[in-house]
Amino acid sequence: MNTKIISIALALTLPLTVAAFPGGEGGRSEARQANRVERLTQKLNLTAEQKTKMETIFKQRQEKFDAIRTETRARMQDVLSSEQMTQLDQLKKQHKENRQQGKGQGQRKGNKQNRMQ
Helix, strand or coil: CHHHHHHHHHHHHHHHHHHHCCCCCHHHHHHHHHHHHHHHHHHHCCCHHHHHHHHHHHHHHHHHHHHHHHHHHHHHHHHCCHHHHHHHHHHHHHHHHHHHCCCCCCCCCCCHHHCCC
8 A cells, every 4th residue: 555655646746846846956947947038039039028027927937836846745744654755755866867867868748859949
C-alpha cells in the first residue's frame, strides 16, 4: 500500500515540481521568463505596454506555481512518513540530475524545440 501511495504522490507531484521547482535557481527562472517575453515581443510585435503586462502575467504565474508547490509539499508531508519524504526528495534529485545530463530529452510532446517557434 505504501508503494501505491508513493507512486501516486510521485505521479501527481513530479510534473509540477519538475516544471516549476527552481531548486535554488530562482535567477534562472527569471532569466527564462525574460527570454520568453523577449521572444514574444519580437514574434508578436508587442508594444511597450503589452510587454509590461506580459511580464506581470508571467510573474504572477510563477508566484502561483510557488504557492502550489509549497502547499503540495505540506500536504504530502501530512500523508507520507519522514522516510518516504526523504525517498521522494531523493527521487526528485535524481530526476533533476538526469534532466541536467540531458537524459530523456525529446521524449515529451512539448519539448523545448517545439515550444514557441
